[in-house]
Amino acid sequence: MVTNDDGITAPGIRALIEAVRDLGDLVVIAPDKPQSGMGHAITLNSTLRIHAIQDVEGITEYSCSGTPADCVKIAIGRFLPRKPDLCVSGINHGSNSSINVIYSGTMSAAVEGCIEGIPSVGFSLCDHSLEADFSNAKRVVQKVSKKILENGLPQGTCLNVNIPKVPAEELKGIKVCRQANAIWEETFDERTDPSGRKYYWLTGYFKNLDDGKDTDEWALSQGYVSVVPVGIDFTAHRFINELQSWNLK
């Protein structure tokens, strides 16, 4: 199963389909419009529409009016005869390393696949351009996807793979990493509409607060692909004992 968050027409998902098309029978289900930054949103207060398209090479593709997580849910819940062997999401136009995992529609599709018990992975290229060169990324997709099909993934764990924007000869390899501790410092661009009323665009600066050499940010800065295993148990287990000492009764 192939999905993404940039929408079914994005170059990134076309590159992803090309990369995995020899690995098995494909089903493509992706949003009908860009859904970047949708986090793990699902559509509860509105309805979903699905359109099936036969692409030029005979693969059935579905475009869905919902979020990336909706795409995975409706594929499993309604359109697929069985659970897929692999769920690949991306290739995202732009990084989903460190704290971006929490805002990422690409990763929400992979996480949803993981919740559904499917070995799942999100791929992101650290290049926002629509004309980005996906050739490195496609090789990484093939390598990682094959490894997942061979080895499986533990229940409740998926992978977040980011590919740096470097020429092929400068790509140093693949590093297993942890999520860097980083944040966005938001600024809001205030503008005035033709009626004189204010509106805002969310913008901001990315700030890495983590100097660890085992992080995804470090690996990417050095020209490595970063692979972070991502879990779905959000419990901060290390804080449970201290919280118990608060004597909340």
Next chain:
Amino acid sequence: MVTNDDGITAPGIRALIEAVRDLGDLVVIAPDKPQSGMGHAITLNSTLRIHAIQDVEGITEYSCSGTPADCVKIAIGRFLPRKPDLCVSGINHGSNSSINVIYSGTMSAAVEGCIEGIPSVGFSLCDHSLEADFSNAKRVVQKVSKKILENGLPQGTCLNVNIPKVPAEELKGIKVCRQANAIWEETFDERTDPSGRKYYWLTGYFKNLDDGKDTDEWALSQGYVSVVPVGIDFTAHRFINELQSWNLK
């Protein structure tokens, strides 16, 4: 700072404001419409509008056209002179226990507060009704909020508090828990619009796969309030060694 995901007019946020109004100076910033199931969505492809309202008791309230995470971001990035001492989100109309934390707009606001370095907590009452009785929940809000103001919370950790739907005399107390391993089994309700085209509503069954007595689901089923510490490092640390043995190079 007070926020929610059911929108600024929801009874749950009114109950939350009443519960915390004696704890300090309040600022309310909440979505201008229901945003349930928005996960950690942020608004990247559209603009945000903010309206300030002076409520009857003189508290300034802002309604925001964005998601719960947007509300927290724009409050910090644009409207507040300093970071608040506490970010409370809710009181949600409906449970946000176990896997619901991942889909929850209520918790996304608390998690965003946490990312911003603010002690943050989400409160949810396990009752979807608009006429729900928030009196137990308000006492829990006061108790937990005071404890957070006294003790603080570690960087990168917030709290997910769920209150069972029971009469006051049957409420057994408060338990510190871990997130239960549970899923939604989706079903999609297929309907036909007046033009003869199909559309879908997301529905489903909640399935608890976890028989641990240290989980939020167990605590709630026994009449306890559940308090789960929630982290923002999604790395599945336990899988890092095995993943390294894959020799992805």
